[in-house]
Amino acid sequence: MLNYSTSEENYIKAVYHLQLTDDSVTTNEVAGYLKTKPASVTDMMKKLKAKKLLNYERYRGFRLTAEGTKVALGIIRRHRLWEYFLAEKLRFNWDEVHEVAEELEHITNKKLVDKLDEFLGYPRTDPHGDPIPDANGKIEVTRKICLTELPVNKTATVNSVSDQSSKILELLEHKKISIGTRLEIKKRFEFDKSLEIRIGRQPAFTISSQLAENIFVTHE
Amino acid sequence: MLNYSTSEENYIKAVYHLQLTDDSVTTNEVAGYLKTKPASVTDMMKKLKAKKLLNYERYRGFRLTAEGTKVALGIIRRHRLWEYFLAEKLRFNWDEVHEVAEELEHITNKKLVDKLDEFLGYPRTDPHGDPIPDANGKIEVTRKICLTELPVNKTATVNSVSDQSSKILELLEHKKISIGTRLEIKKRFEFDKSLEIRIGRQPAFTISSQLAENIFVTHE
DNA sequence: AATTATTTTTAGTTTTGTCTAAATTTATTT
DNA sequence: AAATAAATTTAGACAAAACTAAAAATAATT
Structure with missing residues (x-):
């Protein structure tokens, strides 16, 4: 390589x-x-x-090319392992890890990366919920969809948020929605495209279409 | 900065x-x-x-200059913290950590470095026994001397080895001398400058002048 | 289909950090 | 002290990666 x-x-x-x-x-x-x-x-x-x-x-x-993809997956593997390290071990907030991982990902020493993976317990996803390629470059294909496209009454897991501004984070925190939250849509309102959603057995509440458009989930 | x-x-x-x-x-x-x-x-x-x-x-x-020294101590702090991380957390051998730390040290993000320090439990020295500067750039002044200069019957701690070839490492391993080992010189032989040394309460044994010249210790 | 707008490429500079070869300064000998 | 040797600096070139401005190709409009 x-x-x-x-x-x-x-x-x-x-x-x-x-x-x-x-x-x-x-x-x-x-x-x-x-x-x-x-x-x-x-x-x-x-x-x-x-x-x-x-x-x-x-x-x-x-x-x-196939070779280019292999190289890309190596970079992404390093990026996401470091993100996981920063969040889990150094207690960074999940919205702070990306920037630092952008630098760490360029250190290509194979032993470092594989030992880090082992130290972290072979995590499957990074703190944003994105899958981490393994040492052979294999990556889980998660069909990530926008929350607006999730069918009613199908439970899904929040995977990522496209906008990372403090404004959206404030709102998500208030609604108690974060990466890994399991939720389902109970009703869609055609008029303003707002959604009534439910987390676990808690009472359902409403979120705006603007918010839903920025939330991505995986299901099945 | x-x-x-x-x-x-x-x-x-x-x-x-x-x-x-x-x-x-x-x-x-x-x-x-x-x-x-x-x-x-x-x-x-x-x-x-x-x-x-x-x-x-x-x-x-x-x-x-004073400013240049401050910058240097920042780099050395990062280098040694990463060396400690590699050895203690990722289980690298102490002779493998330097090369990787040479790359990691150039990531200057202050939060990363300080969080890493905290995660590691604020270590005082790196795996080679060299002191780690604190967040303010303060570094312990250890008067490191060559084992050949250690007075007889003064207990000292092995701090570093100047040569890192596999040949010297093989010999050190056989003699059970490693970083952190506490030892004292019992006798010096003028003829070939060889030293009789003792580790703890174990029986004394002899090492050559060539070996002693490559071992550095701290005492007091 | 011809014109206009947009996208992409080319050509020529700039900056950073390296190098070689030649010139200069300092150190060492005789 | 002059000659020689060694160390250091200068001058000029080069490669990588970025940029600006102009040219070329493609796409969109009228």
Whole structure:
């Protein structure tokens, strides 16, 4: 397994994440994601293509190759293991771990990563509820859906929150909704798309469509 | 507190370490320590001088300023905390931790470092026996001396081993000498400078001058 | 289909950190 | 003290990764 620079790794990771929702990833999307300029993206894409980490024809967008995906999963494995470490062992709040993990993920020493995994007890998901690839790069496919798409009376587990502003966190805290909370929708109101939801056996309460749109859940 | 690049940090750390034994640090010493070229050292020293991290007049060698020392102690604090983490929590051997800590030390996030310190229980020394600076940059001054200089019948604690080759480690293991071992010299033989030493109440045994020259101890 | 707008790429700079080779300064010998 | 050796610095080049501005290709409109 070759070694890649921090910068190369950041681009690989960006393409991986953008690929999950978009079929083919564009220059502008990557530039937006990494807060860099399109010209810089083109430069790097040429380089990663030469290293056979992604397929790319000019003006046609990019997709990771099998090898590129393997590299991406290694980065994501490291990122999520460190996030878990920060939250579980160092008692960081779950909304503070990402930034620090962005730096730790670039240390590629295999023994470090595998020993960390062992120390943590081989966690399956990070503090945001996203699955952690194993040492072979295998990752659970969780079909994560938006809470707005969850059928009525189907119990689901809160997996992630797309917006991480303090405003939404304040609201979630007040409603006692956090990562890992199991809930179900009891009723949808067509007028304002608000949802009546229930956590366990507690009394049902209402959340707005704006809030629901930012909550993602897994079920089954 | 400003932020410095990985490269700048490596030079600062090199000067700090070389300063401990040498009064003034030279270009060639730093180049040798960092396995880089003298011309590169000169370039960087100019830059660090401009940032007021060290004093330097051309052809005259370098010394860290108070500010430079503060930065160096921050790097050393991070390095040694991670070494402790790797050895104590991830069960790395004490001779494997340095290399990985060289990478981890460059992550400067203060909350990470202080939380790590807390998680580890505020350790005083790293796995090599070297003191860990506290959050304010305060470091214990341990007068570390070579085992060859230890007076007879004075109990001392093994602090570090200068050579880290597998050959010396094999010998140390056989003699049951490791970091933290408390021992005293019972007799010195002038002829070959060999030493008769005793660990606790066990029977005394002999070690060669070549071995003793590589063992450093603290006493009092 | 031609024009306009958008996206992407190219070309040329910039910054950081490294290097080699040559020049300069300091140290050591004879 | 002059000559030689060693250490250090300067000058100029290079690679990586970013940027700006202009050119080229693609997409969207009229």
